[in-house]
Amino acid sequence: MRRFIIAVLFLGVLAAVVVYLERRPTSKVIESGPLKQTDGFPRTLTARDGSTLVIPKKPERIVSLTLSTDEILLEICPKSRIAALHEISLNPLYSNCVEASQAMPVHVPADPERVLKLQPDLIFVASYSRAEALKLLAASGAPVFKFESFDSIEGIKQTIREIGYAVGEESGADGLVKKMEADLKQLAPLAAEAKPRVLAYSQGGASAAKNTVFDDCVRLAGGINLAAEKGLEGFPTISPETVLEWNPDFIVVGARPGEEAAVKRKLLENPALAQTKAAKLNHIMTLDPRIQLTVSHHIVKCVQALAAGLHPTH
Numbered sequence: 001m002r003r004f005i006i007a008v009l010f011l012g013v014l015a016a017v018v019v020y021l022e023r024r025p026t027s028k029v030i031e032s033g034p035l036k037q038t039d040g041f042p043r044t045l046t047a048r049d050g051s052t053l054v055i056p057k058k059p060e061r062i063v064s065l066t067l068s069t070d071e072i073l074l075e076i077c078p079k080s081r082i083a084a085l086h087e088i089s090l091n092p093l094y095s096n097c098v099e100a101s102q103a104m105p106v107h108v109p110a111d112p113e114r115v116l117k118l119q120p121d122l123i124f125v126a127s128y129s130r131a132e133a134l135k136l137l138a139a140s141g142a143p144v145f146k147f148e149s150f151d152s153i154e155g156i157k158q159t160i161r162e163i164g165y166a167v168g169e170e171s172g173a174d175g176l177v178k179k180m181e182a183d184l185k186q187l188a189p190l191a192a193e194a195k196p197r198v199l200a201y202s203q204g205g206a207s208a209a210k211n212t213v214f215d216d217c218v219r220l221a222g223g224i225n226l227a228a229e230k231g232l233e234g235f236p237t238i239s240p241e242t243v244l245e246w247n248p249d250f251i252v253v254g255a256r257p258g259e260e261a262a263v264k265r266k267l268l269e270n271p272a273l274a275q276t277k278a279a280k281l282n283h284i285m286t287l288d289p290r291i292q293l294t295v296s297h298h299i300v301k302c303v304q305a306l307a308a309g310l311h312p313t314h
Helices: 002-011 067-076 098-102 112-117 131-140 153-167 170-185 188-192 213-220 240-246 260-267 299-310
Strands: 043-046 052-055 062-064 082-086 122-126 144-147 197-200 250-254 284-287
Touching: 043 153, 062 067, 067 082, 067 098, 067 122, 067 153, 067 170, 112 131, 122 131, 122 153, 131 144, 144 153, 153 170, 153 213, 170 299, 197 240, 213 299, 250 260, 250 299, 260 284, 284 299
Parallel strands: 062 082, 062 122, 122 144, 197 250, 250 284
Antiparallel strands: 043 052
16 A cells, blocks of 8 residues: 555654765764763763764754654653644644644744754754755754664654653653553563464555564564564565465554545455455454554554454453
8 A cells, every 4th residue: 555655654664764964064963872861961962973962951942853753742841842843743644643733833844944944952853854854954053863763662762762861851751651661561461362473464565574663563462473474574565475375364454544444345355365364254454554653652552452453352
């Protein structure tokens, strides 16, 4: 399904695509790395390549240019300190924070000119942000922090902690991570249950294998990610004939609210898919793209939805 693939690329689940920037000496674009805990400010964030970003004081004009940082900031940071969110946070097809975002006065695309007019003292971007925009922000000397941990739930937790550290809201970030862990811990008894074999699939044949957030979600939901079990990594394309050969217990497909029946019907128009165990047992599970594709704390909702579908009597 084309929308599935586009959304995955846009939201950064394909974190293997790393942007290499041409830097002037004043460039402050860095990648997330180990953080040294200190009290107060200034704080220094160190990139994996050794470059640093010094945050001299608690940021008061934060601009977020990714949906994941939008969602996290709205949970842990006072709204008065957020100068702007990305405009996608208003899109109900992908955003888990539409209502909270609507209360914010400014929304921007990743347009360096518009962003810099806001006089931000901290800008959040991601490795999947437009390379041209990142280069222009870097050339301006703007204080930019780039995130790239999108391939695991542990990576999402790390992102939350990094954001909390960068903006001086460690307590809120720690509380958000602990809530995630507490919610996921409630699913721990599923480890003793029979583990169904699950395959993420789309109309175009896209799946999710090892080193993806979906792989973590299936495991925590008490299932086995079939694409990972077969030794695949990332987001491979799998033919319907191969799906029939693997014969999953469940097939998971993204579907917007209200479109679930139509998506299932379209998927099963393929005769190979219609012959799978999942199809015959009516085990075609749909997930809202907002939770299937998120790389923020809202990923817990995806795990919970998967667990409810895989273990309905639990």
